[in-house]
Amino acid sequence: MNETISTILGHRSIRKFEDRPLSDEQIRTIVECAQSASTSSFIQAYSIIGVKDPEKKRRLSEVAGNQAYVEKNGHFFVFCADLYRHSLIGEREGREVLDSIESTEKFMVAVIDAALAAQNAAVAAESMGLGICYIGGLRNNLDVVQKLLSTPERVIPLFGLAVGYPAQDPGKKPRLPFGHLYHEDRYEQDLETYMGEIEEYDREIAAYYEERTSGKRSDTWSGQIAGMLEKKSRMYMKEFVNKNKLNLK
Amino acid sequence: MNETISTILGHRSIRKFEDRPLSDEQIRTIVECAQSASTSSFIQAYSIIGVKDPEKKRRLSEVAGNQAYVEKNGHFFVFCADLYRHSLIGEREGREVLDSIESTEKFMVAVIDAALAAQNAAVAAESMGLGICYIGGLRNNLDVVQKLLSTPERVIPLFGLAVGYPAQDPGKKPRLPFGHLYHEDRYEQDLETYMGEIEEYDREIAAYYEERTSGKRSDTWSGQIAGMLEKKSRMYMKEFVNKNKLNLK
Numbered sequence A, B: 001m002n003e004t005i006s007t008i009l010g011h012r013s014i015r016k017f018e019d020r021p022l023s024d025e026q027i028r029t030i031v032e033c034a035q036s037a038s039t040s041s042f043i044q045a046y047s048i049i050g051v052k053d054p055e056k057k058r059r060l061s062e063v064a065g066n067q068a069y070v071e072k073n074g075h076f077f078v079f080c081a082d083l084y085r086h087s088l089i090g091e092r093e094g095r096e097v098l099d100s101i102e103s104t105e106k107f108m109v110a111v112i113d114a115a116l117a118a119q120n121a122a123v124a125a126e127s128m129g130l131g132i133c134y135i136g137g138l139r140n141n142l143d144v145v146q147k148l149l150s151t152p153e154r155v156i157p158l159f160g161l162a163v164g165y166p167a168q169d170p171g172k173k174p175r176l177p178f179g180h181l182y183h184e185d186r187y188e189q190d191l192e193t194y195m196g197e198i199e200e201y202d203r204e205i206a207a208y209y210e211e212r213t214s215g216k217r218s219d220t221w222s223g224q225i226a227g228m229l230e231k232k233s234r235m236y237m238k239e240f241v242n243k244n245k246l247n248l249k
Helices: A003-009 A024-035 A054-063 A084-093 A104-127 A137-139 A142-149 A190-212 A222-232 A237-243 B003-009 B024-035 B054-063 B085-092 B104-126 B135-141 B142-149 B191-212 B221-230 B239-245
Strands: A044-049 A075-082 A131-135 A155-164 A183-185 B044-051 B077-082 B131-135 B155-164 B182-184
Touching: A003 B024, A024 A044, A024 A075, A024 A104, A024 A190, A024 B003, A044 A054, A044 A104, A054 A084, A054 A137, A075 A104, A075 A131, A075 B054, A084 B191, A084 B221, A104 A131, A104 B003, A104 B104, A104 B135, A104 B155, A104 B239, A131 A137, A131 B135, A131 B191, A137 A142, A137 A155, A137 B104, A142 A155, A142 A237, A142 B239, A155 B104, A190 A222, A190 B085, A222 B239, A237 B044, A237 B104, B003 B104, B024 B044, B024 B104, B044 B054, B044 B104, B054 B135, B054 B142, B077 B104, B104 B131, B104 B155, B131 B135, B135 B142, B135 B155, B142 B155, B142 B239, B191 B221
Parallel strands: A044 B182, A183 B044
Antiparallel strands: A044 A075, A075 A155, A131 A155, B044 B077, B077 B155, B131 B155
8 A cells, every 4th residue: 555545544534733833835735736636627616715814714713613623723725616717717808608607517617626626635735744624614604704705706615624733633434335335337226235235334333433432422324414414504505606606507 | 745745746637548457456445545535524425436337438438528538448437426325314214304405505515525535536546656537528418427327316427537557648737826726814806916817827828738739729728718618518417406306405
């Protein structure tokens, strides 16, 4: 197993960091790695905002539900789907690009572009001995995030990435069984097999939680996920994205 | 610079592969690396379909606009946003999860989850000396892809990832200027600065194309992108995603 694969397989989210900022050189390397990711038809439909201002970090932390590691870390990146520059280019070049930019297809392209870049950043940071945690909690209130970071329309902040020197050493949670996640030639159609794999995984996760909490937490993956999905969080998202003139057509 | 960062910075898409299949062990390592990526609230809202069947690969290649490397490679992966299993879990657990699953928020979560996993797969493959190319062209006709791979509703095939032993050694295209892509504390609001950065990049890309084609191709990034966006491709996507009961609310 080479170093890169062992870095990738060793990933776990870090939620406590040393009080030690990343150097500008580290930040630059991480961003350049992000930029090296593939991008759909060379469109580069994303942007990254690094947040250093302590007051902005504090307010982002509030948005994310008071997660301390949004405020206290080595550096905080916000990854955004971005078709703003493309709308300006269309105008300057005198081309009718807005129908395209406002399509669900191009919204997906921008979200995918941003996520590919972010994962390169995450792996690069981890290879440098740093820890990372994705912060989806920014989506709790994108109106506030948008104001704080002054993002123009057609730019959707998708998630944060907290990076820093790890001050904890958590374990890795088992993932869905390989055979359930990975299909060959066709998606598994036999419902008994399919649900059986989930039940097998539920038992594995229940044992994992039980062991880690000395028997205090009793939960399956299915139970946890169904409970989470029942809550209907962030149902304003469609409207927010549409108001920012994306995912409309 | 460590090995992982040099792998990531060295990325370029490979569009010609040796006729040499990946081993099952290589495929498994790549998928396990994909699974090690972060996932929003542990939701794991994606699936991967590996395609070995030569006839299916041929037809996927047709969908993608007859790109030979979709058919001829070491292995072909299809990454899908997947909330199907979550809808089944909700049913089994007796929880009302469908409003949540059908939200734009959860569609974004699934697309992001799939893309993070895919980029881990891409970096892992490249670290093993393999080349990769993302195939967004599958989205030219997802009805066909869905039938070929028997994906159920609430599963959206997002893109392919062709992996294999490289049979070419292309250069790397320059990316948007660091200062244009990366902002600090707030998105750049000065339009002159912002467009000036794009103009600087246009000159860089024009020089790049001119040199690589011995003066035959004269194009800027803006020109290329505006032309591409004017074409309005894949405008059926919103309807396709909605018909598969995602991105509805």
